[in-house]
Amino acid sequence: xxxxxxxxxxxxxxxxxxxxxxxxxxxxxxxxxxxxxxxxxxxxxxxxxxxxxxxxxxxxxxxxxxxxxxxxxxxxxxxxxxxxxxxxxxxxxxxxxxxxxxxxxxxxxxxxxxxxxxxxxxxxxxxxxxxxxxxxxxxxxxxxxxxxxxxxxxxxxxxxxxxxxxxxxxxxxxxxxxxxxxxxxxxxxxxxxxxxxxxxxxxxxxxxxxxxxxxxxxxxxxxxxxxxxxxxxxxxxxxxxxxxxxxxx
Numbered sequence: 089x090x091x092x093x094x095x096x097x098x099x100x101x102x103x104x105x106x107x108x109x110x111x112x113x114x115x116x117x118x119x120x121x122x123x124x125x126x127x128x129x130x131x132x133x134x135x136x137x138x139x140x141x142x143x144x145x146x147x148x149x150x151x152x153x154x155x156x157x158x159x160x161x162x163x164x165x166x167x168x169x170x171x172x173x174x175x176x177x178x179x180x181x182x183x184x185x186x187x188x189x190x191x192x193x194x195x196x197x198x199x200x201x202x203x204x205x206x207x208x209x210x211x212x213x214x215x216x217x218x219x220x221x222x223x224x225x226x227x228x229x230x231x232x233x234x235x236x237x238x239x240x241x242x243x244x245x246x247x248x249x250x251x252x253x254x255x256x257x258x259x260x261x262x263x264x265x266x267x268x269x270x271x272x273x274x275x276x277x278x279x280x281x282x283x284x285x286x287x288x289x290x291x292x293x294x295x296x297x298x299x300x301x302x303x304x305x306x307x308x309x310x311x312x313x314x315x316x317x318x319x320x321x322x323x324x325x326x327x328x329x330x331x332x333x334x335x336x337x
Contacts, residue, residue: 091154093118093285094139094255099148101134101309108134109145109309116255121281123296124289125320126306127329132289135306136257140172141165153254171253175260177240181233185224185243188232189215192250218246222276238269242276249280256280258288262295274298293317305329 092115101109109131116122126132137143139150141162150157157165166172180188193211207215219225222242227235232243241261248256258277262270274295280286281301290296296303297317305312305320307329313320320326 090117092116092151093120093153095149095151096135096138097149097151099138099145099150101131101138101143102146107309109138112148112306112309112311114304114311116285116287118254118285119282121278121286121299121301122288123299123301123303124287124306125291125293125296125303126312129308130306131309132306133259134309136172136259136289139165139257140170166251166253169252169254170257171248171251171255172257173244173248173259173261175263177237177244179232179240179243179247182231184229184231185219185235186215186228188243188247189218189250192247193218214250218250221249221279222246223272236269238265238273241265241269241273245276245280249284253284255285255287258286260290261288262290262292270295271298 094116096112096114099109099112100107112131112135124132124135134143138145139157141157141160141164145158152165152168152170157168160168180191183191190207190211193214194207216225219228222245224239224243224246227239232240235243245258245261261277262273265273270292277286277288278299288299302314303317303320304314305326312325312329313323315323
């Protein structure tokens with residue numbers, strides 16, 4: 089069996105006696121697409137915080153590409169190849185789509201003097217490719233602030249991909265999106281898997297089904313079960329946690 093890209097081993101996080109995560113184990117293979125679901129309070133945000141170094145686990149290990157991340161600062165973890173997209177899109181609204189992506193691909197990061205005109209030919213090609221991936225090539229000169237909510241989500245995902253992380257952590261990417269935008273976002277994330285490992289946290293179960301990926305269910309800071317969408321929806325424990333209501337599942 090190949091070595092996992094990411095492993096969480098017996099992770100426990102205690103906040104003044106409250107166990108946000110308890111004995112949590114999870115592994116991701118390189119190139120995998122994984123969905124993570126769970127009711128409010130299941131520990132999903134803390135789970136991401138532990139991976140990215142924002143929160144240090146009380147117990148356990150986070151191993152990425154064979155090395156422990158526990159105690160490593162957030163910016164160093166990002167440089168090792170872990171990128172995170174938060175729930176609300178974080179783009180530079182007063183810069184154009186093209187300029188946002190230019191900042192994402194520029195090396196080193198020099199915010200204003202390494203915009204599109206200062207990029208190498210390869211970097212300019214990369215910006216063009218990223219715009220095509222998220223279907224924003226016709227809005228290259230639009231200010232990011234003028235984009236729809238869904239387009240801002242796609243732009244931020246493209247900016248994340250532009251940093252070339254091995255692992256993309258995507259937190260609730262379809263909140264507030266139209267049905268069409270939701271479907272397009274699922275297709276986008278599926279297209280990124282393989283070249284990248286993609287972990288998606290989301291509440292929208294139809295979106296999760298469209299991803300057609302393995303699903304991990306968190307409950308009270310612990311992995312309740314894992315499997316396909318059909319399998320987890322038939323699991324008695326999952327049904328009990330979600331009160332058996334399709335609306336919440």
